[in-house]
Ligand SMILES: Nc1ncnc2c1ncn2[C@@H]1O[C@H](COP(=O)(O)OP(=O)(O)O)[C@@H](O)[C@H]1O
Ligand SMILES: Cc1cn([C@H]2C[C@H](O)[C@@H](COP(=O)(O)O)O2)c(=O)[nH]c1=O
């Protein structure tokens with residue numbers, strides 16, 4: 001389990017990335033870290049891409065229906081002025097944000113802000129997804145989570161799409177996706 005580093009009173013910024021397949025617990029882990037930051041009386045702001053309207057336009061909602069309030073973003077650069085005075089910034093569904101996100105996170109960390117980002121590392125075809133792989137390269141801390149394969153019960157790293165739709169962006173839940181291990185993902189159908 002991730003434990004917040006302590007820098008004996010001096011506040012440094014850093015980047016944490018939480019990645020993995022769908023249903024691996026990324027949003028729950030993001031919420032856990034942000035809840036603990038609020039318990040520590042830190043000033044926290046949370047963001048998500050505006051296009052993720054699955055459950056709610058403003059709330060971040062986990063598959064278990066826990067939620068926290070967030071600010072919807074059209075572009076990652078919008079975070080910079082909004083993060084003024086913050087100590088912790090959380091970002092969910094980072095795969096849907098633009099390629100400037102790694103530079104934005106770098107700038108926030110440079111200001112002394114702790115940045116916690118959650119997102120899919122791979123799309124349904126197993127390709128690196130949006131800015132997340134670049135964030136992984138820049139992160140100070142990386143947590144890769146695993147779901148349970150819906151075919152065999154092993155550890156799942158892939159998000160298998162159950163429909164024939166080939167567009168990279170396709171919002172959905174269990175109706176459209178299931179987490180799978182490498183073997184079951186490659187078997188298909
Ligand atoms: N196949 C699965 N493997 C693991 N967790 C699952 C699965 N299906 C449903 N869940 C539920 O999803 C929760 C994780 O939800 P969430 O944090 O929103 O995941 P993510 O953000 O990674 O998609 C788990 O705690 C569990 O209750
Ligand atoms: C694999 C994959 C997923 N998506 C969409 C489906 C969901 O709306 C989100 C992922 O949500 P989660 O919190 O990680 O469960 O992304 C997509 O658009 N394209 C894909 O290839």
Ligand SMILES: [Zn+2]
Nearest residue numbers: 149152181184
């Ligand atoms: Zn499997």
